Amino acid sequence: MTDLAADHQALHTRACDLFGVKYPIVQTGMGYVSNSTLTAATAAAGGLGIIAGGMLAYEELAEAIAEVQAQTDNPFGVNLRADQADIDKRIDLLIRSGVKVASFALAPKQALIGRLKDAGLVVVPSIGARRHAEKVASWGVDAVIVQGGEGGGHTGAVPTSLLLPQVVDAVDIPVIAAGGYFDGRGLVSALSYGAAGIAMGTRFMMTSDSPVAKQVKDVYLSKSVNDTVVTLEIDGVPQRVLRAGTIDQLESTTGPGRMIRAGRNALAFQKLSGTPWRDMIREGLAMKKSHELGWSQVVMAANAPMLYRSALVDGRVDVGVMATGQVVGLIEDVPSCSELINRIVAEANSVLARLSA
Template sequence: MSTPARLRTPLTELTGVDHPIVQTGMGWVAGPRLVSATAKAGALGILASATMTLEELEKAIVEVKGRTDRPFGVNLRADAGDATQRVELLVEYGVKVASFALAPRPEQIARLKENGIVVMPSIGAAKHAKKVASWGADLVMVQGGEGGGHTGPVATTLVLPSVLDSVDIPVVAAGGFFDGRGLAAALSYGAAGIGMGSRFLLTSDSAVPDPIKAQYLGFGLDGTVVTTKADGMPHRLLRTAYVEGLEEENPLRRLVPTARRTLEFKRLSGASWREFAGDGWRMKRASDRSWSQMTLAANTPMLLKAGLVDGDTTAGMLAGGQVVGLIEDLPSCEELVDRIVAEAVERIASVGTALV
């Protein structure tokens, strides 16, 4: 079934999707299966490419396009050594949206836009929104501290209005959204739509192993923790026994397993030592991390893969937003999007009756 109700916003008009909902580019989670299911449901699915080689990304784009003719996006690392080639892949295949976890360079934005690709960086503060807007970004996604993965300290209810007041381009709100009430609230703030990660991870279309999904559903609102022990940056993760151990563990004891996982990630990436080191240097310059944080950062993808792909939470970790404490089911993407839009329309209409 498909939702008869429609909510037209700058997000839907820019991207061509039916509904102002974005499935965020979660590493190891947002693959072709989830992205195409999201696109078919009328929302914007974003492929996560940071954990893919260039060849894997091309294969994933082709697979999504083979599954659906609806618009979708790709999340890129602006500081990756092969970022230029990845941008050209989007141009070649006519991908509709390019999203970025870090600020894209002005020349990357220009190249994408001249080929009709919508540019949507993710930002965490008003000053970052101003910067990318001045460089030509079409819209931005802002995530509040409730969100999973790398996150900031300020709640969505505060960071969202600060960003809305700072730029004239559309803003997508992320962090803590999972239902139609949240979509209605975000639109009331003036946002162009919502971004959701954990809610899309917990669908039947997600490729995350079912036992891991069941673990997510078992956590309450206090089931996540923000820690810097994973990769040196604030990272919201499920409070598993492994993550609790990270909080208490002596850094010296982690040295050997960290090095081992870093080597494994280098092998999976297919990069030479020179390329791998260059990628790390560019990441350090872009994020201003210390060298100790950089060592941990190279380790993180394998920790997430262990949990989200291999299903081994004894040797891995699970990123997740606080919203996992409110999610109780595993609908399909179509069922989820239909439900959210229908509820948002109902909420907006009910609020309208309060006018006198």
């Protein structure tokens, strides 16, 4: 185990104090992956675990929060979607439950940020451009997660090595670097740019505490850094995913076939989640407006929940879609969260000692 007394002072950052954690390492809120078990394991190991609340019904989210709190007293976070119809109710739940951090894939409105901060929560949106960081910083967020183009899921085109210093120079709040991180060397490199820590998705998904099935993890282990693709065909917004499963079929399907498949998936997701049609339509309209999507892209967005669920929950790697960062090609094992975090910290200490010498 890593001994706090032996850790280099550079590893205790503003993020550690802000989140109340031992190490500046964040496990991102990945849909269908970041459940209570993974979040609690990360928190117990000294990092910041984040529950993926966007794909959970309200009752499921309340249960997940209670399960994490039953497993650890350490702080953790919940990732929310600001455009959800019941967002106010979910925020009340976080406040009432004493959750430490509220994270967002899309920045919430300024009034929502103020409400969370007034209740004592730390607000951390994810951003992919300097101008977005400047905007949310002016709204009063406490920190930002900056994801470069190497990252998995929804991503931009600018690599972390260029985006991170841009954002660090533009804002005076803690910046958490994401996209391409998996070890202690990466943590030190992020700190050298001025970041206050790193956030990892794919690396935490590839742990023994992750709920993803072994056969899915085996597919990830078999891939190289060249086995990912950025596609618009899932929900109309660029996403980096594994070149596996149905992605080639998705990219080759045209007009009518694409719309029919999207409609079927929307129906399946509505039945599975119990989400009222009016809420799905409202969310679709909000997505169309915020991302300037066409109607065909809005319909395509209905694919996303079912495609991810097929692979990550049902283990159907042949028909599902699997988000991943390019870092997948550098991951060679499936440790526990405790083993992973201690390994990263030990390696970071070693690198810092070597540089100091």
